[in-house]
Amino acid sequence: MRFIDQLDIAGKKLLMRVDFNVPLDGETITDDNRIKAAVPTIRYALEQGAAIIVMAHLGKPKGKRVEELSLKPVAKRLGEYLDMEVTLAPDCIGAEVEKMAAGLKAGQVMMLENLRFHAEEQAKTVEERGDFGAKLAALADIYVNDAFGVAHRPNASVVDVPYAAKQCCAGFLLKLEWEYLGEALKNPKRPYIAVSGGAKVSSKLGILNNLIGKVDHFIIGGAMANTFLLAQGKDVGKSLVEASLVDTAKKIITKAEGSGTTLHLPVDFIWGKDIENAGGICDADNVPTDGMLLDIGPVSAQKFCDVIKEAKTIVWNGPMGLFEQPAFAEGSLKVCKAMADSDGTTIVGGGDTDAVVHQAGLADKFSFISTGGGSFLEFLEGKELPAFKALKENIDK
Structure with a gap:
């Protein structure tokens, strides 16, 4: 992989793919973290005397121009962070865009309209x-990919541009992802622990199959643990389960037993008859028939935290319960704090997991918080991401 600080970019035009797919309320950006995350790469390029053409997508316009999904508010917000005007092009290709790009001077930034x-x-x-x-x-002269959030998507701006560009490289945001996910997890310090939660086993099957045998401990929480309990012959009441994956869960349990990976499942839970009110604590063998398991219980939380305490490398995706509801947030917050207190390398990915970390006010205590959701999951599944493949194959231009 080649990075932006390894190229002479002075006086060059850079075409920079970023992930500015931010949530909007009308024209108001409600969370601009993705914009802030790309600023260091853009500022560096400006300081080096480059001209920058930013390209991004927003929402799902499905190949048609949708004015509500224009990047106009995004260009305005980026300009505020850079303390300069960021001109928004009327489109991302075409004669007028080409003319604007040709006239762009060093130290200037323009943004292409929604890809x-x-x-x-x-x-x-x-x-x-x-x-x-x-x-x-x-x-432009040089293509720069700094959009890990779309690194798993074989889109034209991700995989075709590097092949057509004169030169290509990765920005600082992608560099961080590569260092933590590509390097830290290649030769992890041990004990190496994976923590997975969230609603569905189906969305984590790839991670389970790839990491069992590689990690020393695999902790499972959230509603996905319910399917494993069912596989063990336990009654889970009215809890969310994926009954069609019970046999798969049994195979994963068997695979773990002979792999050197210790699988950790919850032994107690906070349950409720609805998703707003806790009904109490139950153990895994005595789940109320009319109850839903909505968070790990205090014994499970302590057991998980004890394992985490000894870890030297931890990778976490998925909360331990329905953390959005205060009654069912405690398990996720306890696990989060245990990781924050760890002396090991702590890597977090996924929107819900990111939300737990920020809700706990502990974001600055983690080694690395990935900017990708699907990209992070596919990386943990052991897949080569299309963006990385394209950049590596075009490194010698």
Whole structure:
């Protein structure tokens, strides 16, 4: 992998793919963390004397121009962070955009309009994407990918532009992801622990199958633990389960037993008859028939924290319960604090997990918080991300 600080970018035009898919309330940005995350790379490029063309997507316009999904408020917010004007182009390709790009001077920033206004951006095949990527690449001298959030998507701006660009590299945000996910997890310090939660086993099957045998301990919480309890022959009341995956859960338990990975499942729970009020604490063998398991219990939380305390590398995806409701947040918060207190390398990924960390006010206590959801999951599944593959294959230009 080659990074932006390894290239001479003075006087060059950079085409920078960023992840500015931020939530909007009308034209008001309600969370601008993704914009802030890209600022260091953009500032560095400006300080080096480059001109920058930023490209991003917003929402799901499905290949059509949708004015409510214009990047206008995003360009304005980026300009506020950079303390300069960021001009928004009327489109992302075409004669007018080409003219604006050609006239861009060193130290200036322009933003292309929403990439997803063109169906070619997300088209499945090279043929369907056509020359869209080549047209984007032609706007600049160097392509820079700093968008880990879309690194798992074979979109034109992610995989086609690097092949058509004169030079390409990764920005600082992608560099951090590569160092922590690509390097720290390649040769982790041990004990190496994976913590997984959330609602569904189905969304974590790839991670379970890839990491069992690699990690020393695998902690499972959240509603996905219910399917494993069912696989052990336990009654889970009215809890959320994936009954079709019970046999798969049994196989994972068996696989762990012979792999050197110790699987940790909850032994007690906070349950409720609805998702707002806790009904009490129960152990795994005595779940109320009309109850839903909505958080790990205090004994489980302590057991999990004891394992975490000894870890030298921890990777976490998925909360331990329905943390959005105060009655069922305690398990996630206890696990979060145990990781924050750890002396080991702590890596967090996924929107809900990120939310737990920020809710606890402990974001600055973690080694690294990934900016990707799907990309983070696919990395943990052992897959090569399309963005990394494209950058590596075009490193020698």
